[in-house]
Amino acid sequence: MPACCLTPDPDAGSPLVAPATYWTASRARKAAICNGCGAKHGISRYFIPNSLWGLSVRPACDIHDWMYFQGISPADREYADLTFLRNLLSLVEQGHGPLAKALRLPRRLRALSYYGAVRDFGAAAFRTDKGADAAHMLEK
Secondary structure, three states, X not given: OOHHHOOOOHHHOXXXXXXXXXXXXXXXXXXXXXXXXXOOOOHHHHOOOOEEOOEEOHHHHHXXXXXHHHOOOHHHHHHHHHHHHHHHHHHHHOOOXXXXXXXXXXXXXXXXXXXXXXXXXOHHHHHOOOOHHHHHHHHO
């Protein structure tokens, strides 16, 4: 994963939240699991942008991928989706310039559409890579 797309550790002032395992994982480990916005094994990865009106939200998408990978239950999926929405909105709110302020409402609306998409269409992506192989990968 390119260094420009990595989010800092929360101790460095990042507005994002993620499981501790995400923050401590190596870049290679994250790259193996996370792919930005859109399902890793679907066609959506080709047309869902990693940005909301010019604002990179890839870190929020990567955290969401990580939580889907680790999740087991429907409650885990719901928690991952709500965390995704929270992270998207946190990224939108952190901008302070005139352009960021002007784009805040359209970015919020786009964030809500991303959240709606994962709620409506994310079940297959959540079920991907589950089972013994996934549990084995988490131990490494």
